[in-house]
Amino acid sequence: MTRILGIHGVRNYKAADTTPAIGSKRLRTDWLEALGSSVPGIELETAYYADLLRSERQGDELDDDVVVLVEQWARAWGVEPSGLQGRATGWVRWICGQVAHRSGQRPAVVEKTVRMFFPEVARYFTDGRTGVRERVKAAMLRHQPEIVVAHSLGSVVAYEVLHELADELDVRLLLTLGSPLALPHAVFPRLDPAPRDGKGTKPAGVRRWVNVADVGDFVAIPKGHLARVFPGVEELPEISIAPAWPHGVLDYLRHRSVSGAIAAGTGPG
Structure with a gap:
């Protein structure tokens, strides 16, 4: 065995x-x-x-540590998010839409990946x-x-x-x-x-x-x-x-x- x-x-x-x-x-x-x-x-x-x-937290707003990781992930895809305002649903969806356009994937799939992955990664590293x-x-x-x-x-x-x-x-x-x-x-x-x-x-x-x-x-x-x-x-x-x-x-x-x-x-x- x-x-x-x-x-x-x-x-x-x-x-x-x-x-x-x-x-x-x-x-x-x-x-x-x-x-x-x-x-x-x-x-x-x-x-x-x-x-x-x-996490016990709910809602669309992302913690600062998560925002940093998402921004860095976006840049790895060639998306520059620094000029965007806010950190809620619209901000995430714009980034995910840009990545989806580059990858040929559906925006909803990209957003699901981001929302499930980066909060736990941030908690691990903090x-x-x-x-x-x-x-x-x-x-x-x-x-x-x-x-x-x-x-x-x-x-x-x-x-x-x-x-x-x-x-x-x-x-x-x-x-x-x-x-x-x-x-x-x-x-x-x-x-x-x-x-x-x-x-x-x-x-x-x-x-x-x-x-x-x-x-x-x-x-x-x-x-x-x-x-x-x-x-x-x-x-x-x-x-x-x-x-x-x-x-x-x-x-x-x-x-x-x-x-x-x-x-x-x-x-x-």
Whole structure:
């Protein structure tokens, strides 16, 4: 049996997840169902931290920390938002409309991505990092994974924790899905350890790192840039997991390129 640890991304909190163990069990069930019979012989566990980043706030107004990240994300798409007034619905929709025009995607899909992703990213980088990393670190030490599969913001957490545990783990494969690690200004320069000379580093305890991104995934930008700023990363060809919503982890896990990469990682080390 090959030990795999899954690390989720944003918007994974459910009211029924009254404890991290319950949340982890729910995620494990969902991930196993998505993988189906495509990857036999695995022992999957999931690290759960969604409760640490959820917000009780409602409404259209964005926190200042979120505004900064959205502006930086927009600039990565070549959209300059600095002259816009306000930080509510109209501001977000104008930016998302401009990105949608450049990418050929529907504005509603882009806006959904922005509203679900950046608030949790902002909370992670402001006051959530320590708690989230401790939760994921404990799961890694407990499960001793041979493969780590990390989606979205989870790839940022995995990157940082694997660096911290470089002398304590031997990970055969790190598989990142829809990763924002290379996102300039918004994510890349905030990483720990910090990039040096414009480059990140593959964690020493990871033998192989493979990255997969949907062609329409607005979180995984700039396209093809991750391998350029993280030497040693293998980029699989861009895929299309679900045109209507190109960032969902379950759709990634169902895709043959992803299940194939996991299956290849379960072979003799």
